[in-house]
Amino acid sequence: xxxxxxxxxxxxxxxxxxxxxxxxxxxxxxxxxxxxxxxxxxxxxxxxxxxxxxxxxxxxxxxxxxxxxxxxxxxxxxxxxxxxxxxxxxxxxxxxxxxxxxxxxxxxxxxxxxxxxxxxxxxxxxxxxxxxxxxxxxxxxxxxxxxxxxxxxxxxxxxxxxxxxxxxxxxxxxxxxxxxxxxxxxxxxxxxxxxxxxxxxxxxxxxxxxxxxxxxxxxxxxxxxxxxxxxxxxxxxxxxxxxxxxxxxxxxxxxxxxxxxxxxxxxxxxxxxxxxxxxxxxxxxxxxxxxxxxxxxxxxxxxxxxxxxxxxxxxxxxxxxxxxxxxxxxxxxxxxxxxxxxxxxxxxxxxxxxxxxxxxxxxxxxxxxxxxxxxxxxxxxxxxxxxxxxxxxxxxxxxxxxxxxxxxxxxxxxxxxxxxxxxxxxxxxxxxxxxxxxxxxxxxxxxxxxxxxxxxx
Numbered sequence: 001x002x003x004x005x006x007x008x009x010x011x012x013x014x015x016x017x018x019x020x021x022x023x024x025x026x027x028x029x030x031x032x033x034x035x036x037x038x039x040x041x042x043x044x045x046x047x048x049x050x051x052x053x054x055x056x057x058x059x060x061x062x063x064x065x066x067x068x069x070x071x072x073x074x075x076x077x078x079x080x081x082x083x084x085x086x087x088x089x090x091x092x093x094x095x096x097x098x099x100x101x102x103x104x105x106x107x108x109x110x111x112x113x114x115x116x117x118x119x120x121x122x123x124x125x126x127x128x129x130x131x132x133x134x135x136x137x138x139x140x141x142x143x144x145x146x147x148x149x150x151x152x153x154x155x156x157x158x159x160x161x162x163x164x165x166x167x168x169x170x171x172x173x174x175x176x177x178x179x180x181x182x183x184x185x186x187x188x189x190x191x192x193x194x195x196x197x198x199x200x201x202x203x204x205x206x207x208x209x210x211x212x213x214x215x216x217x218x219x220x221x222x223x224x225x226x227x228x229x230x231x232x233x234x235x236x237x238x239x240x241x242x243x244x245x246x247x248x249x250x251x252x253x254x255x256x257x258x259x260x261x262x263x264x265x266x267x268x269x270x271x272x273x274x275x276x277x278x279x280x281x282x283x284x285x286x287x288x289x290x291x292x293x294x295x296x297x298x299x300x301x302x303x304x305x306x307x308x309x310x311x312x313x314x315x316x317x318x319x320x321x322x323x324x325x326x327x328x329x330x331x332x333x334x335x336x337x338x339x340x341x342x343x344x345x346x347x348x349x350x351x352x353x354x355x356x357x358x359x360x361x362x363x364x365x366x367x368x369x370x371x372x373x374x375x376x377x378x379x380x381x382x383x384x385x386x387x388x389x390x391x392x393x394x395x396x397x398x399x400x401x402x403x404x405x406x407x408x409x410x411x412x413x414x415x416x417x418x419x420x421x422x423x424x425x426x427x428x429x430x431x432x433x434x435x436x437x438x439x440x441x442x443x444x445x446x447x448x449x450x451x452x453x454x455x456x457x
Contacts, residue, residue, distance in 0.1 A: 047073065049082060056088045061371075061403040062435050063096045083115045087124055094128025096436050099137070102128075110148070117148050122155060126162035135171050138162065160201060164208025172208060176201055202230050207239050215247035238271050245278040253278035269300045277309045285313040302333070308340050315348040337362075339370040346376055352386055359393070368400070375407045382415035390415045406437040413442070 052073060059066035070089045073079040086109050093102050102125065109115045122141060129138035142159050145151035163172035202225055209218045222240055225232060237260055244253035257275040260267065272295040280288035288310055296302065307330045314323035323345065330337055342362045349355050359377065362369065374397045381389040394412055397404060404412075409432040416425035422445060429447045432438045441447030 047077060047079060049085065052079065052081075052085055053088060056085065056092065058401045059403055060092050060095070061405045061437060063092050063098060064436075066092045067101070081115055083109065083118055083121065086115050086117075087120050090121065091124045091128065094124060094132075097128075097132055099129070099134075117150070119150060119154050119158060122148075122150060123158040123162065126159050127165070130162045130166045130168055133168075135163070135168060139175070157200060157204065161204050164204050165211065167208070167212050169205060169208035169212055172205055176205065199231055199233055199236065203233075203235050203239060206236065206243075210239060210243045210246070213247075215243065218243045218247065234265065234268060234271065237265070238268075238274055241271065241274045241278065245274060245281065250278040250282040254282060267298075267300075269295070269303055269306065272300060273303070273305050273309055276306065277313070280309070280313040285310065285317050285319070288313055302335060304330070304335055304338055304341070307335060308338070308344060311341060312344040315344045318348070320345070320349070337365075337367055339367060339373045342367065342369075343373055343376060346373070346380070352381065352384065352389055355380070356389065356392065359396075363396070363400070369397070369402070371402065371405050371408060374402065374404070375411055378408060378411035378415065382411060382418065385418070387415055387419050406432065409437060413445075417444070 055069060056066055059069065066089060070081070070085070074081055086105060090102050090105060093099075093105075106117055106121065106125075109117050109121070122145060125141050126138050129135075129141065138159060142151070142155060145155050160172045160176060163169070163175070206218065206221055206225070209221055218240075222243075225236070237256065241253040241256055244250065244256065254275060257271065257278070260271070272291070276288045276291050276295070279291055292302065292306065292310060295306070307326060311323045311326055314320070314326065327337055327341060330341070339362075342358060345358055346355055349358070355377070359369075374393055377393045378390055381387075381393065390412060394404075394408075397408070409428055413425045413428050413432075416422075416428070425442075426445045426447050429438070429442050429445050433441055433447065
């Protein structure tokens, strides 16, 4: 399907990605000019699932515009939304606590077999409810899944994973090991009662303690798995190696890795990646490079995580030339760099020109910055007092169609306040409020709330 109307310059204010959804009705943008009656040839972008998906992603920090666009392509062009595009808009709405609108969309999904809710749909709902600390709502959502024939072990695992991922590990443990499991969270599949007391669930809870950074609790839970006779798998070991490495005991992670090899446990690239980082932190990057070569000799192809790990270790050791050479090697080996690859350099480099040149080279090479990339650079240039470079990054973010989040706005506002540009800072604070990215205006800026009043000091 192609667009039945010409694109206009004013439309780019709505959408800066692969197509522009709305046409201005201003005569200023008519296709015919009184000076030149010949119409200008128009190119019509193709409307497809990829375009719609990428546009929704670009609006992930502006739910009103995202929902307006979502409904618009469906009503105006009969665009057949898939379960995937529904899940994307649900994630955006849930991020801004628009849960009633989420359920309205889920009911719409039920009426179309091509967009029927799936496990990912409710994994999104679990994640967004729990990130908003609405634990009871998440559990009640799980209880309703019989309506969608999705109340099964996968959904239960997704619920526990969402709880642990957002640091509600105590609530997750209560659901898994407490009385609630047998009273309200048991279910049957083909007449067989499915138990949540399995290795996968234990791994999820173990990772939850890891995300909380409660290292002593991690070690205690690891021993508890042994006492309860839980069969540890490769994923269990990889999580615990990561715990030891990030918990200040990287040498123990290396020791566990060597023990796994002695026991003949079948390894994978994930375990090697963790070991490469652990041995690099404890013994130096040269040992990581040796293990990297051993991994390749064992028949494991390095992933982007493997390369990023060594690049970070090299950057931390101020060996930038070797890190850049490895960045080029990645491409030759068919493993393309990501934003994280470049962030390793951005976090360590101390020369603004080098950072800007690398940032431009990153974009020219086809690597799309993430919001973390933008925020990192905004904060770094702000800390150094380079306001012009702050706006270079901000403008590039807008040119690439990336909708700023609260962290990006706050980094820009902080930079403006630091330079005494209060009026300009207030403008961006008002813009952030209008998008629903901030719960309240900044007092020090005297920003007007929606009703027009100033916030009192």
